[in-house]
Amino acid sequence: MKKTASSEEAMRQPFDRVRAYVDGKGEHTSFTDVVALAEITADSMQAFFESIDRSIYSELREIADYITNMRNEITQLRAGELKTDRIPKAGEHLGAIVMATEEATNSIMEAAEAMLAAEGEDEATYKALVNDKVMSIFEACSFQDITGQRIARVVETLENIENRIGRFAAAVQTKGEAAAEESERERRARELLLNGPQAKGVAIDQNDVDALFS
Amino acid sequence: MALNTAMPVLIVDDYSTMLRIIRNLLKQIGFEDVDEASDGSQALGKMREKSYGLVISDWNMEPMTGIELLREVRGDEALQRTPFIMVTAESKTENVILAKKAGVNNYIVKPFNAATLKTKIESVFGA
Numbered sequence: 205m206k207k208t209a210s211s212e213e214a215m216r217q218p219f220d221r222v223r224a225y226v227d228g229k230g231e232h233t234s235f236t237d238v239v240a241l242a243e244i245t246a247d248s249m250q251a252f253f254e255s256i257d258r259s260i261y262s263e264l265r266e267i268a269d270y271i272t273n274m275r276n277e278i279t280q281l282r283a284g285e286l287k288t289d290r291i292p293k294a295g296e297h298l299g300a301i302v303m304a305t306e307e308a309t310n311s312i313m314e315a316a317e318a319m320l321a322a323e324g325e326d327e328a329t330y331k332a333l334v335n336d337k338v339m340s341i342f343e344a345c346s347f348q349d350i351t352g353q354r355i356a357r358v359v360e361t362l363e364n365i366e367n368r369i370g371r372f373a374a375a376v377q378t379k380g381e382a383a384a385e386e387s388e389r390e391r392r393a394r395e396l397l398l399n400g401p402q403a404k405g406v407a408i409d410q411n412d413v414d415a416l417f418s
Numbered sequence: 419m420a421l422n423t424a425m426p427v428l429i430v431d432d433y434s435t436m437l438r439i440i441r442n443l444l445k446q447i448g449f450e451d452v453d454e455a456s457d458g459s460q461a462l463g464k465m466r467e468k469s470y471g472l473v474i475s476d477w478n479m480e481p482m483t484g485i486e487l488l489r490e491v492r493g494d495e496a497l498q499r500t501p502f503i504m505v506t507a508e509s510k511t512e513n514v515i516l517a518k519k520a521g522v523n524n525y526i527v528k529p530f531n532a533a534t535l536k537t538k539i540e541s542v543f544g545a
Contacts, residue, residue, distance in 0.1 A: 309435040313442070396483045408509050410527045410534065416514050417524060417541075 221248050277375040281368050294361040297354040304347045304354075311344035421540055423448035425471025430454075430461040430487065431505075432479040440474060440505070443532045447539070458482025462490055465497055472539065477506040477517075485520060492521040501542045505530070 221244050225237075315337035322333050386394070427449050429440045437454045444452050453468070455461035459482040461475065473491070477484035484504055491497045504517050507528040514525050523542045526534060 306433070306435055310438070313435070313438055317442070392480075396485060397478050397480075408511055408514070408527075410509075410530070412511070413509060413514050413525050413527055416511070416518060 273375060277372050281372055286365060286368075290361045290364065294358045297358050301351045301354050304351050308344040308347035312341050315340040315344070421448075421536075421543060422471070424451065425449075426451040426453065426468065427472045427474065428453050428455060428461060428464060428470040430456070430458065430473065430475035430479070430484065432456050432476065436476065440535075443535050444474075446532045447536045458484060458487030458490070461487055465491065465500070470500060472501045472503070472542070474503045474505055477504055477513075485517060488517065488520045488522055503538055503542060 222241055225241060225244060319334055319337050322330055325333070427444060429437055429444070429452060431437045431440065431454075434456075437456075441452050441454070453464060453470070455464050457479040458475070461473065462482070464470075465473070473487075475484040475487055482490075484506070488502055488504070491500055491502060498521075501523045502521070503524045503526060504522045505526045505528060509527045517525055524538045526538050
């Protein structure tokens with residue numbers, strides 16, 4: 205609890221009053237004097253206890269305000285919505301993106317392989333085959349539009365989470381991050397998996413890699 | 419010395435499309451005997467059943483990564499001389515050095531083409 209100037213003064217006051225009473229009495233102190241001293245002390249301590257009450261009340265009020273503020277901020281986080289709606293949906297979008305790109309790549313490669321494998325056919329047949337396979341490639345490339353939309357949704361979710369957490373962090377005035385316990389999966393990812401592909405500037409190119417092997 | 423394209427090659431990647439791309443590139447170079455594995459542990463199992471002249475592996479795979487596979491291979495008396503090329507989208511200097519220290523023979527950065535793959539394979543075999 206913080207000691208304020210008024211509480212210190214309230215604490216000093218009874219002793220000053222007792223000293224003044226004793227000084228006035230000289231060396232002889234009777235039972236009546238002792239009772240009078242006790243009355244002075246009890247009377248004077250009243251002010252001290254009142255100042256403590258005010259101080260505790262003020263601090264409890266601050267704590268109550270802080271808790272209310274935190275409760276509002278936690279409500280604003282809408283963690284339930286993130287957990288049950290936004291994050292699972294983002295996961296579904298990402299899974300669908302992986303599947304769509306894989307399917308599209310396989311379709312394109314199948315078409316390319318079919319064209320490469322075309323042998324001994326007359327020109328008209330070969331042209332028809334190429335036309336057909338090129339159309340398949342065009343169709344497969346439509347994945348970009350769909351995955352683009354899905355990626356935009358995931359980015360929107362990430363921005364939403366970032367905003368909510370940023371607001372919460374500002375409200376609780378976090379200065380540093382406590383080190384969270386690392387799971388076995390996270391440890392493996394950190395120690396054994398790579399984080400590529402890197403952005404340009406961070407990555408080195410094939411020539412730089414070759415130089416390390418020369 | 420001409421490149422021996424008759425040797426069996428094992429390609430390891432957790433993406434079926436990447437396996438397909440590498441298989442096609444190898445076919446373009448002339449390799450016909452190409453097997454696939456989707457992670458390090460599966461690759462290790464295949465290597466213990468069949469003798470491969472070359473392993474081309476991705477790094478990021480689970481449950482066994484490419485670098486773990488490389489260490490297992492180099493630590494296994496029967497497999498340790500198998501040429502090993504790492505193919506990955508990761509190209510930070512420290513990771514290339516890590517792979518080199520673990521005994522990789524060459525390192526290819528994705529994306530790459532048949533010419534790059536051929537050059538790297540040739541350099542591994544001194545062809």
